Amino acid sequence: MAPNISTSRSNNNTTTINVKVVAAESLYKRDVFRQPDPFAVLTVDGSQTKTTITAKKTLNPYWNETFNFQAKEDSILVIQVFDQKKFKKKDQGFLGVINVRIGDVIDLSLNSSEETITRDLKKSNENLAVSGKIIVVISHNRNSNGGGVTTATTRGTGASSSNNIATITSGVNNLRIGSATTTANSTAQASSDATVGANGSGPTSSLPPIGQGHPETAATPGGAAGAAGAASRQYSSFEDQYGRLPPGWERRTDNFGRTYYVDHNSRTTTWQRPALHQSETERGQQRQSETEAERRQHRGRTLPGEGSVSPLPTGSGNSITSGNVTVNASGANTPVNPAAAVSMAASGATTSGLGELPSGWEQRFTTEGRPYFVDHNTRTTTWVDPRRQQYIRTFGPNTTIQQQPVSQLGPLPSGWEMRLTNTARVYFVDHNTKTTTWDDPRLPSSLDQNVPQYKRDFRRKVIYFRSQPALRILPGQCHIKVRRDHIFEDSYQEIMRQTPEDLKKRLMIKFDGEEGLDYGGVSREFFFLLSHDMFNPFYCLFEYSSHDNYTLQINPNSGINPEHLNYFKFIGRVVGLGVFHRRFLDAFFVGALYKMMLHKKVVLQDMEGVDAEFYRSLKWILDNDITGILDLTFSAEEESFGEIVEVDLKPGGRDIEVTEENKHEYVELITEWRISKRVEEQFKAFIDGFNELIPQELVNVFDERELELLIGGLAEIDCEDWKKHTDYRGYQENDQVIQWFWKCINEWDSEQKARLLQFTTGTSRIPVNGFKDLQGSDGPRRFTIEKAGEANQLPKSHTCFNRVDLPPYTDYESLKQKLTLAVEETVGFGQE
Numbered sequence: 001m002a003p004n005i006s007t008s009r010s011n012n013n014t015t016t017i018n019v020k021v022v023a024a025e026s027l028y029k030r031d032v033f034r035q036p037d038p039f040a041v042l043t044v045d046g047s048q049t050k051t052t053i054t055a056k057k058t059l060n061p062y063w064n065e066t067f068n069f070q071a072k073e074d075s076i077l078v079i080q081v082f083d084q085k086k087f088k089k090k091d092q093g094f095l096g097v098i099n100v101r102i103g104d105v106i107d108l109s110l111n112s113s114e115e116t117i118t119r120d121l122k123k124s125n126e127n128l129a130v131s132g133k134i135i136v137v138i139s140h141n142r143n144s145n146g147g148g149v150t151t152a153t154t155r156g157t158g159a160s161s162s163n164n165i166a167t168i169t170s171g172v173n174n175l176r177i178g179s180a181t182t183t184a185n186s187t188a189q190a191s192s193d194a195t196v197g198a199n200g201s202g203p204t205s206s207l208p209p210i211g212q213g214h215p216e217t218a219a220t221p222g223g224a225a226g227a228a229g230a231a232s233r234q235y236s237s238f239e240d241q242y243g244r245l246p247p248g249w250e251r252r253t254d255n256f257g258r259t260y261y262v263d264h265n266s267r268t269t270t271w272q273r274p275a276l277h278q279s280e281t282e283r284g285q286q287r288q289s290e291t292e293a294e295r296r297q298h299r300g301r302t303l304p305g306e307g308s309v310s311p312l313p314t315g316s317g318n319s320i321t322s323g324n325v326t327v328n329a330s331g332a333n334t335p336v337n338p339a340a341a342v343s344m345a346a347s348g349a350t351t352s353g354l355g356e357l358p359s360g361w362e363q364r365f366t367t368e369g370r371p372y373f374v375d376h377n378t379r380t381t382t383w384v385d386p387r388r389q390q391y392i393r394t395f396g397p398n399t400t401i402q403q404q405p406v407s408q409l410g411p412l413p414s415g416w417e418m419r420l421t422n423t424a425r426v427y428f429v430d431h432n433t434k435t436t437t438w439d440d441p442r443l444p445s446s447l448d449q450n451v452p453q454y455k456r457d458f459r460r461k462v463i464y465f466r467s468q469p470a471l472r473i474l475p476g477q478c479h480i481k482v483r484r485d486h487i488f489e490d491s492y493q494e495i496m497r498q499t500p501e502d503l504k505k506r507l508m509i510k511f512d513g514e515e516g517l518d519y520g521g522v523s524r525e526f527f528f529l530l531s532h533d534m535f536n537p538f539y540c541l542f543e544y545s546s547h548d549n550y551t552l553q554i555n556p557n558s559g560i561n562p563e564h565l566n567y568f569k570f571i572g573r574v575v576g577l578g579v580f581h582r583r584f585l586d587a588f589f590v591g592a593l594y595k596m597m598l599h600k601k602v603v604l605q606d607m608e609g610v611d612a613e614f615y616r617s618l619k620w621i622l623d624n625d626i627t628g629i630l631d632l633t634f635s636a637e638e639e640s641f642g643e644i645v646e647v648d649l650k651p652g653g654r655d656i657e658v659t660e661e662n663k664h665e666y667v668e669l670i671t672e673w674r675i676s677k678r679v680e681e682q683f684k685a686f687i688d689g690f691n692e693l694i695p696q697e698l699v700n701v702f703d704e705r706e707l708e709l710l711i712g713g714l715a716e717i718d719c720e721d722w723k724k725h726t727d728y729r730g731y732q733e734n735d736q737v738i739q740w741f742w743k744c745i746n747e748w749d750s751e752q753k754a755r756l757l758q759f760t761t762g763t764s765r766i767p768v769n770g771f772k773d774l775q776g777s778d779g780p781r782r783f784t785i786e787k788a789g790e791a792n793q794l795p796k797s798h799t800c801f802n803r804v805d806l807p808p809y810t811d812y813e814s815l816k817q818k819l820t821l822a823v824e825e826t827v828g829f830g831q832e
Helices: 224-230 280-299 338-345 453-467 484-497 521-534 564-580 591-597 612-623 663-675 677-691 704-712 719-724 736-747 750-761 812-825
Strands: 015-025 038-044 048-051 062-071 076-083 094-101 112-120 133-141 180-184 187-190 249-253 259-263 268-270 319-322 325-328 361-365 371-375 380-382 389-394 400-405 416-420 426-430 435-437 474-482 505-511 542-544 551-554 635-640 643-648 726-729 783-787 796-798 803-806
Touching (some): 015 038, 521 564, 591 677, 719 726
Parallel strands (some): 474 505
Antiparallel strands (some): 015 062, 015 133, 371 380, 796 803
8 A cells, every 4th residue: 555644653764765767758858850859867865866777769668777866755856857968048948847845755663665756757947849758667675775975876877678677576667657657655647648749739549668569557555566467558559448349450550650550450550540349340340331432433534625525416496405504406606604515526426417417418337237327428438427516615704505416517637536435525636736635627616715724734735645556555455363352462463564565555443253344334343452551651662641531642661571672663653553544543642743754853831731730830930030940950860760860961061050141041941751752662663663554744744733633533522511620710601702603602613612722721532431531731721711811812721730811802702712822823832
């Protein structure tokens, strides 16, 4: 039992006590760019002082040093932790302090006693932010110490083995660093259950251990005998505070301190903790349901201008009205909504042919029974029924849609041919330039001056890109056979054994045990399943960015797999294969990776999508005078599998101090190192594989946002779901400006909505479960509209927080114009 503290039992005799400072954990990281060098200073009654050795570059120092002090029950033990690098600064690199009354921990009236305590580090009078805990063992033994005789101090080393700590009776290795500490009768030291990350902010998983696993919380009873049996077990990676995980599941923590769960049964990862009571069948059904939702979203992806439009059946003299869009069969111009006009006419939709053929026309059949039509007036033939009515889009002051018989358009220009896809969609071949297009050359160009510039540019780029000889499918077939359950391994073997020339032939995908002809559906399924597997963090090749939990970046620690460079080359080939064969991948990268694929230089603004906190720290350096404040050199520290490595950003960088004069160079170098330099090998292998199918000079015509759409496509965006999961600051949902905002969004087409999503969140990717699962840099973060700015200003975006600053515009036209301009004309990050 813990000693009953009372005046009658007070022992004022001086006794030698042993204080062992074992370790500290999760110390506050004041310097974003380097780890501290912590050491502890122990003081008893302000007159006796001892100091531990300095642990190098760590937030979890392990000292395991013992010191002897002369103390009474009323003596106060003060333990302060400092950063040795900043000890000469004004705040001395202060990292926290604890104050312990000796009589509250051990009973000096006994012949011997020992107690292990875990205390939260507290702030000093300076009120500097601190975090973390410290483990201390306090003991005394009258028999061995001989009353007041001081014994020699034993000092451990930073490299002490775990055997040293095993001698502690109370079992420090089994302590949980959590809420409860030493109990002294009815008086207990309360401490917070909240855990603080290494950076001192943001949510984290349970605190990392001193040794391994995650220790469990337990109150430590007084007395040596009680201490030995009271230590509770550690949390292994197969359990947590809620109990054991289901069989085959493991708990891990990523580089940003976020807990995720690995299902070794299905080789998948998830952010959601699996329920123990949930059967494997139920979990399988849940996974299947989520996969189906992702599959539906993936199948719906398109490129701008390539959305399929169903033919609208029209009888003679009838009109079809939908909302405010009217299509008149007589061919008269009818004003329509611009977005609806684009939707109806984007692909040259036609009606079915009914009634008599026009004068001078005849229908014939080929030997295979396929109908074609002869125009005796012009002595030409065509596959297209002249009775079919084609929707013609004309842009002008009032966007209109006309319906006009194909036969009235006249012959095609010289060298042009009209063909049909296997879905009966009309396209045109220009044999002069050996290119194809959906646009009828006899019609007014849909790339009119009133179309947004970015849409003209992107569409022209795609037409040019796909018309190049290097992007033509070669004669022959490329057969790839895979098993669904082993799609990553099988695809790696199949794709890497083929030459780039073979991969440029028509893809014929076959799933083992499944009979089917690949006319596009099988290959779409193949790319969908493969992109899910190869970008899975389970394989340690990619990891989720700190911005959210669905945009990907290269894992700098991928070298744990000795074959990782071959896998990155394979992944580059797969991405190139998807672009070449016009198949979309179900993966979205951080914006910086798209820039790297275009060989563009990464800049500070790119850091915002990779690590928002790091970005804000670098921004602060640029915006403030750092003279005498920051102790930085031109070097960076990187933790790799528990080892801290110092890297020079320039030759001799660790000896060059960062000053107000050279800080811009430092920010540029640290940004380049953090984003690209430390994954240089992996990216080179990736881009080599990509360029085997897609020449670099061709892909360079796109910018990074267009490249994202080219690889991942456009997904259909549910505006009602978006609106339902939106928060407002300074506005109410019923405010006129908000009503105008959603009215504008509803009128936009899918591409403009996707660009707004890119503008406000940094990616066009929508979480599988909709906008309710939208993530920010610090966890779940709903889309937010904040009232900010003047009516003559453009909206601003904050991609880390999924927020748009919307000024209080006075009319709908102003809002639409300003919002459209902000979304369409933005060239990158840094709108502020």
